[in-house]
Amino acid sequence: MAVADFTTTYKESIFLPSQLSSLSSCLSNTRSHVLKPYLRARNVNKVYCSVAPNEVQTPVVPQPTSIKGECYGVFCLTYDLKAAEETKSWKSLINIAVSGAAGMISNHLLFKLASGEVFGQDQPIALKLLGSERSFQALEGVAMELEDSLYPLLREVSIGIDPYDVFRDVEWAILIGAKPRGPGMERADLLDINGQIFAEQGKALNAVASSNVKVIVVGNPCNTNALICLKNAPNIPAKNFHALTRLDENRAKCQLALKAGVFYDKVSNMTIWGNHSTTQVPDFLNARISGFPAKDVIKDTKWLENDFTEIVQKRGGVLIKKWGRSSAASTAVSIVDAIRSLVTPTPEGDWFSTGVYTNGNPYGIAEDIVFSMPCRSDGDGDYELVKDVLMDDFLRERIKK
Template identity: 80%
Template sequence: MAVTQFNPTCQKTHFHSSQLSFLSRTLPRQRHCSFPAIRRTQHARISCSVAPNEVQVPAVKAQDPKSKPDCYGVFCLTYDLRAEEETRSWKKLINIAVSGAAGMIANHLLFKIASGEVFGPDQPVALKLLGSQRSIQALEGVAMELEDSLFPLLREVSIGIDPYEVFQDAEWALLIGAKPRGPGMERAGLLDINGQIYAEQGKALNAVASRNVKVIVVGNPCNTNALICLKNAPNIPAKNFHALTRLDENRAKCQLALKAGVFYDKVSNVTIWGNHSTTQVPDFLNARIDGFPVKEVVRDHKWLEEEFTEKVQKRGGVLIQKWGRSSAASTSVSIVDAIRSLITPTPEGDWFSSGVYSDGNPYGIAEGIVFSMPCRSKGDGDYELVKDVIFDDYLRKRIAKTEAELLAEKRCVAHLTGEGIAVCDLPGDTMLPGEM
């Protein structure tokens, strides 16, 4: 058991925005869009796939260029949604920030968002891509592919490495970016290195994002990253922060369907309790198949108790063996599911899992951590916790274990949440197979 102490002041030694801004200035210069782009902060960094002197005056009536945010390529160009029959009735543009935007999960997710699959066919979107110093060229490649896709709903794309710039006015922040675990690195080390990123991003959200921004943390360890993020964003409701456990829920549904011999659309009411780690609890007590309790349909209770959870958790590892890559496509589908669960009403009688702030939960789970629990939404971006769930000793015992782990993780990042000196007494390696 590793015990490590971190100094509360060390959180600023990495990834501070002014430092990234300095790095940005040492990069080879990019061509800039000089015509509609207004630099809104000193950290602004925009680039363009056409030089200003190649661009003619717009042939069609355009919006006031001063209202245009920083931009990439064709997305620097002005447009007027009110001028066309088919776009006049569209909703107001929303800003969606994505970190780790040059990675494979984002490479699936961004194109789903841009196509209208996530937010609907009348919701224009602006994508704000956050990458790292190393990935800035790749981010430009992503932006170029978005240009070449001609998505009608995708109206603005900007790229950058400074969260204080990229998160400006974000209404959604999908935080995928995280450092992978290096050789020999313990979970405490990973918590610290990624925790610093998420502390910085929480501060940036607090400073510049929409006051009602919804945040979904995907980068691991996602529960505690989400906790760090929300603690560094005191002006944003803690309820707005989510840690992604939806892929675990989806995998659990698939395994229950396979075991019961039914198609997966018959499986409902599956909760993932707790941490996105090997202590997580896929709940077969409350889950239903075709409306019946799982334990009535799957009579092999030994399988439920001894194999089911392992099958769910080993899925990522098996996939890496088969496919040679981690599950970018299905992870991005589960992010879409998580977003859509918040913006569409939850079907009657069902619920979805999300890692949310535990304050005020009705289950007796410790407060002050980000814990995956069953949620319902009216489709307004908000959610409420489901009250009518049952517990037995077996479920309680497992929930207590994942709760203990999350409390230990919390102690381990106290220096990043403003709660004093960190003390790391984490149990063994609980990273899920196939994840870094």
């Protein structure tokens, strides 16, 4: 293990040319504005870079060649993913950006991502956390908790405030950072404050993210924000942008299960049509309970048409009134569900809801908007719209409205 004193200059450090890339990365990171205060705060003035002792032979003045982006604490160590026996069967590392990383939803989500429950137990990940100047300290706190959790699959964590840095090469971008609504507000009231965030982040994704990046927009109003984001990212397929309506799907499943007196795993084929707002249409015509049409199991049509719809539409607002802030843990769970639905094959005959760009849809929904519809996936990150859904006048009218 070679030791680099971060208070010295490159010239005072002794390393081999073969080590230059890892060392220059380590050393440059020890100079970063992120790591230095962090190390100082802990009275650390030595940084350990993972290079084997037998590689250290002749004094060499290293040149800063390849430089790793900003990293955090233990995640600045270099490593060889194939070196340890358990990691040999792992897939290659993927980069995941999360904005609003110091917020409530992220505080649940990041630990789920790191644990492997989202992308799988053979998928190492790098987390790239986007915050702002006001949240930078909090981001450091989040990164410290991630360090202390010792997740084997979490190989890198970096934190930053510039989306052009944070989004570089990301394969997934989960855009949460946005002001939440308070009691008495509608989600649409947030558009003036939040819309601009998604225009900027769309531009940044367009410029630096992987060309096939998948984007999950969570910040409200998420349908409009997703549209703003994709319009600012013309080089990324519009199909890759999602507005999160999975929380609504989960809420709808829970309500149907409750009414039918079954556990919620019996409810399938649940579509949320439209926006993540009080105009959304939870579809009880196509929903199934234990494989049977929901309408055959729940005979109370009045409840289905009125109460059920309203409960799902207003669930977020009711929760804010009770808790004083918007749902966070269940939202994080629904983000996990939404991503898992894209990276694992959809069970035969079932589907999931996600807000996607309308471009040649079979349901007669206006084109060029982001609208939640029923989708299936082969598990490759992509999806297709489900074609064989039932429509009756009631559902058609509700969707139109």
